[in-house]
Each structure stands twice: as C-alpha cells, then as structure tokens.
Amino acid sequence: MPFSFWRPGMIMTEERLNDASMVGAVVFLANRGTSQSIPSGSDTAAQAIQWDTVDMDILGGWSAAQPTRWTAPRSGWWQLAGAVGFDRSTGGNTRECVWYVGGGAISMGRARTFGGTMADVPVTVEARTVPRLLTAGQYVELVPAHNAGTTLTTATGSYRPYISITYVGTA
Numbered sequence: 001m002p003f004s005f006w007r008p009g010m011i012m013t014e015e016r017l018n019d020a021s022m023v024g025a026v027v028f029l030a031n032r033g034t035s036q037s038i039p040s041g042s043d044t045a046a047q048a049i050q051w052d053t054v055d056m057d058i059l060g061g062w063s064a065a066q067p068t069r070w071t072a073p074r075s076g077w078w079q080l081a082g083a084v085g086f087d088r089s090t091g092g093n094t095r096e097c098v099w100y101v102g103g104g105a106i107s108m109g110r111a112r113t114f115g116g117t118m119a120d121v122p123v124t125v126e127a128r129t130v131p132r133l134l135t136a137g138q139y140v141e142l143v144p145a146h147n148a149g150t151t152l153t154t155a156t157g158s159y160r161p162y163i164s165i166t167y168v169g170t171a
Contacts, residue, residue: 019076019169019170022167023167023168023169024166024167024168025058025166025167026056026164026165026166027056027057027058027059027061027165027166027167028054028056028057028058028059028061028062028070028163028164028165029054029055029056029057029162029163029164029165030051030053030054030055030056030057030062030070030162030163031051031052031053031055031160031161031162031163032049032050032051032052032053032154032160032161032162033052033053033156033160034052034156035087035153035154035155035156036049036050036153036154036161037151037152037153038086038144038145038146038151038152038153038154039151040091040092040146040147040148040149040150040151040152041145041147042145043096043098043100043105043143043144043145044143045068045100045103045104045141045143047143047144047145048068048069048100048141048142048143049068049084049141049142049143049144049154049161049163050067050068051067051068051163052067057070059073059074060073061073061165066139068141069139069140069141070139070140070141070163070165071137071138071139071140072134072135072136072137072138072139072140073136074136075133075134075135075136075170075171076133076134076167076168076169076170076171077131077132077133077134077167077168077169077170077171078131078132078133078134078140078165078166078167078168079129079130079131079132079165079166079168080099080109080127080129080130080131080132080140080163080164080165081127081129081163081164081165081166082097082126082127082142082161082162082163082164083097083124083125083126083127083161083162084097084124084125084127084142084144084154084161085122085123085124085125085154085155085156085159085160085161086122086123086124086125086144086146086152086153086154086155087122087152087153087154087155087156087159088120088121088122088123088155089118089120089148089150089152090117090118090119090120091118091147091148091149091150091152092118092146092147092148092149093114093115093116093117093118093147094112094113094114094145094146094147095112095113095118095123095125095144095145095146096110096111096112096113096125096144096145096146097110097111097125097127097142097143097144097145098110098111098127098142098143098144098145099127099128099130099132099140099141099142099143100140100141100142100143101132101134101138101139101140101141102138102139103139103141105143106130106132108128108130109127109128109130110128111125111126111127111128112125113125118148122155122159124155124159125144127142131168133171135171140163140165142161142163144161
C-alpha cells in the first residue's frame with residue numbers, strides 16, 4: 001500500500017501542505033572543517049562535535065552560540081545521519097560516535113569501530129542512520145569517543161566529520 005500523507009476527511013491547510021512538501025528533505029547539513037580535540041575515554045556531551053561549516057539550515061535549527069546542537073523547530077520524525085573522522089593514531093583499539101538527544105545518548109545511537117591494532121591512518125566511523133521522534137526544542141548532537149590513551153583530533157579534508165538531518169514526517 002503506498003504511503004499517503006492525507007487521511008480521509010482531512011482539510012488542506014498551509015501547515016499540512018508544508019509538512020507534505022518537506023517529507024524527505026534534507027533540512028540541515030554541516031561539517032567540521034578544522035580539527036577538534038577529543039580526549040581519550042567514554043563519550044560525554046562535553047566533547048560533542050562543534051560544527052564550524054553549515055552548508056544548509058533551512059529551518060534555523062543551528063546557532064553559532066551552541067555550535068554542537070541542531071534543535072528541532074517542530075515536533076515530528078527526523079532521520080539522523082553523520083560520521084566522525086578521527087585523525088591518524090595507532091593508540092587504543094576503539095573509535096566510536098554516539099547520537100545524543102537532549103544531552104544524553106539514545107537507544108540505537110552508537111556506532112563503533114574496533115581494530116586489534118589501529119593503523120596509522122585516519123579512521124571514519126559512520127554514525128547509525130536513525131529515524132527519531134523529536135519534540136520541538138529537543139536538540140541533537142554527534143559525540144565522538146575513543147580509547148587511544150591520549151587526545152586525538154578529528155580529521156580534516158575528505159575525512160572530516162559531518163551531520164545531516166532529514167525531515168521524515170509528522171508525529
């Protein structure tokens with residue numbers, strides 16, 4: 001059965017038409033173009049990626065005053081996608097990234113890369129692509145973690161971290 005945004009008896013309104021036209025649209029796209037230091041240890045909101053290059057923010061959910069956050073401007077379903085690129089290091093054996101909503105890790109939101117021995121090359125960890133029901137005002141962050149035993153920096157160039165948020169539909 002094909003998906004229908006409209007239900008029997010619904011009246012077309014400007015808001016419903018806007019919602020229907022936004023389904024599947026990327027509303028936020030940003031990346032980290034310069035290195036960011038990430039201390040060794042488990043994930044914490046304090047080390048969330050600070051987005052310094054915002055390519056698209058059509059709903060105004062990002063603010064330079066809180067550069068780690070994208071805040072949902074309305075309640076609904078959103079698809080979270082992203083990645084963290086770690087600069088080269090042979091220390092430790094784990095690199096990971098975790099989706100946080102409202103300051104805490106979410107279920108189904110952790111992605112981890114293991115290596116018996118880490119190669120001396122940049123490593124990218126793709127965040128899990130997760131549909132998430134958000135209420136207006138809830139914010140999303142992408143948080144990296146690693147166990148290198150020393151501070152690592154995020155990679156730059158084609159390995160740089162990114163975040164992409166797509167509107168999926170109404171709640």
